[in-house]
Amino acid sequence: MSDKIPTVEEQDGSGEVRYRMLYESDDKVYIRHIRGVFTRIRKYTGLPLLIGFFFLPWLNIDGRQAVLFDLPARKFHIFWTSFGPQDGFLLAWLLIIAAFALFAVTTWLGRVWCGFTCPQTVWTMMFIWAERICEGDRNKRMKLDAAPWSLEKLLRKGGTHAIWIFISLATALAFVGYFYGIRDLVLDLAHIRAHPQGVFWVAFFAFATYFNAGFMREQVCKYMCPYARFQSVMYDKDTLAVHYDARRGETRGPRKKGIDYRAEGMGDCIDCYWCVQVCPVDIDIRDGLQSECINCGLCVDACNSVMDKMEYPRGLIRFTSEDELETGKTNYLRPRLFGYAFVLAAMIALFAQQVVTRSPIEAEVLRDRGARLFHESRGDIQNVYRVKINNMDQAPHEFSIRIEGEAGYDYSVRMPREIYLEAGEIYGVPIRVSVPKEQLEATKHDIHIVVQAVDKPELMDRHQTVFIGPEQ
Structure with a gap:
């Protein structure tokens, strides 16, 4: 083995130490087509x-694209609501919620996000479907190549x-x-007038999709x-993941149907390698839990x-936990999972409350x-303020300004x-607030400056400030 290639020691299921390259340029993986419960779930x-x-980009609401991230205007339009730079905390909040959701789901069901909803997996499966349609199943593709x-x-x-x-x-x-406007993008490209x-970005993402889903595939999951x-820091012995039941399966070996293989000391695994042939990341699950799975x-x-x-x-290979394989039981009610679920539910509830109660004004x-601090004019004390109003609603409005303060x-x-x-x-307007001396x-x-839409009084915002007068 060359000293120039980085390796790592690891143990397989039997405890034997073996060496493995940290990066391997594997041969092309030919995936066998299979039908079953999890294949249907993926659909x-x-x-x-x-x-x-x-x-979704083709859906219009109130005359505009339903979901549009208008970066030049610094506006994110999501269905009936628009968000601006001042709503950046909501985006940060949403990303934190997504992270906690990932932790909770991984603790409960392992790397199930990767297997069923990750874009890399979904698009790779679409590309494999195209291969199967045009070139045939696994054996035919291998012969064709x-x-x-x-x-x-x-x-x-x-x-x-x-x-x-x-x-x-x-x-x-x-x-x-989603960023350019899908109708404008298609028309501009068709008439060769696109920016x-x-x-550039259309070409970039087209190439990235073609290259990642067509050629990189399992390399992205393994090394990138x-x-x-x-993920291993989020797993515990009760995490549900794909496991091979070695107690039931070993010793492996081919056999014929109808023979009492147990009398010969053999397990249920017939060593057919179908589990390897259908694996999109080209691993043998019988070697134990692996990070690539x-x-x-x-x-x-x-x-x-x-x-x-x-x-x-059935169930020689199944979704189960390490505890279930060892003791026959899985502890679903464990503090770690409850902690993630409680924090996630609380954060989602607070986020929803912020979005629902968020004022578009x-x-x-x-x-x-x-x-100056104040002006004196005709027996009145005046303070000058500048009020900046941001109309984040989807419709135009006329606004009024009033003062709420000491009785x-x-x-x-x-x-x-x-x-x-x-x-x-967004518009800034100077105002003069007067009080008889x-x-x-x-x-x-303290006073409150209240900005309110004339046609929709429920749209309003109150801002606290200070009114200053002469020394008493």
């Missing part, structure tokens, strides 16, 4: 996500790559459409994805189909820097003009 989880991803080039091979390979390119372009257009940046490296369940479906043919009980009040004070507000803001518009009983007191 039910993947198809809604794909339909949503590709068709080994055969010399011919017209049939050229047509089959060409058909595969044509579907890959179509999927890649559709993916890139949909993704960039160079838009063209950081999740595979830190994405919990896709394909090996479970493959093994169960073989067990059915041999008339053996925001006012910011600053004392005018060029003004018994007669507040009056002077503004240079009526305030009318279009949807998404004889009413003031203190040098300073």
